[in-house]
Amino acid sequence: MSGASDLAAALRRNTLGAARADPKARGADWRTATVDTVGSDGTVTTTDGIVARRMETYLDATAGDLIVVGVSGAGSWLAWGRLGAGTSSTWTPYTPTFAAASGGAALGNALLDAEYALRGDQCTVRIGFVAGTTTAFGSGGLRWGLPFTAAALPSASMFWTGSAMCADAGSTYYPGVCRILPNTSYVVGISPITATGGTATEWRSITPFTWGSTDYASFGVTYKIA
Structure with missing residues (x-):
């Protein structure tokens, strides 16, 4: 019985892990990422391989930017913009x-x-x-x-x-x-x-x-x- 229980638990973990990795399964989501390269087509590629289209307000994108990226339920990624420098000031x-x-x-x-x-x-x-x-x-x-x-x-x-x-x-x-x-x-x-x-x-x-x-x-x- 314990072997069957362990197998069932392992299957559940694998299923949950796959769902978390698949935006179609988990729905829309957002997280932070670091820009690796900036494309000439209005996209950025993050250090973990995400290609995201920049929002119109995300200007002068630069490698190393810490940004917020969001993904739709269909798996399309958007780069919302650069995060602040660690203070509440707009400067x-x-x-x-x-x-x-x-x-x-x-x-x-x-x-x-x-x-x-x-x-x-x-x-x-x-x-x-x-x-x-x-x-x-x-x-x-x-x-x-x-x-x-x-x-x-x-x-x-x-x-x-x-x-x-x-x-x-x-x-x-x-x-x-x-x-x-x-x-x-x-x-x-x-x-x-x-x-x-x-x-x-x-x-x-x-x-x-x-x-x-x-x-x-x-x-x-x-x-x-x-």
Whole structure:
């Protein structure tokens, strides 16, 4: 009798296991998964082999994303979106790159603090930067990296703008704007005035003043991501 009971128990376990593995048997379900690869057809493949179509709101999918996936009773998988970074805040911290258009820039011991908030394909970014004693500014326009590449626009002459401010050793302030060009992944600052009163251009190593230790910059901008 015990042998028959053991066999019956084993059969029940196998049947339950098969039902749990088969969405047609268990019905619709959801769980978390990690993205392995991102397809060009709007799908992602998870590290355990699930191919799921991304929801329209799941933008800029990246390998390593921890996401929620759902399956229908017919076995079709959907990738609902990326999970938060572990806090209740809608803001996610990130570390921007720091560069100059013609090279030579280096962050050194500068302080760089940034975060972004996503709402669909709308990304709002805040960046704060304080130069250090070993920061190098290179040549050409200074660039601070964005968390996501900006979307295309009908013309290369169009762009997104936001607010910006920089200060020369914290004593002289230069309010301005920041600009994000389409299909780029960085923001630049532009001030209407310079230390010498000349025509302003994008912030560079010598505009709107000669940058050095303790000089700082701040940006706030909302743009559409690719």
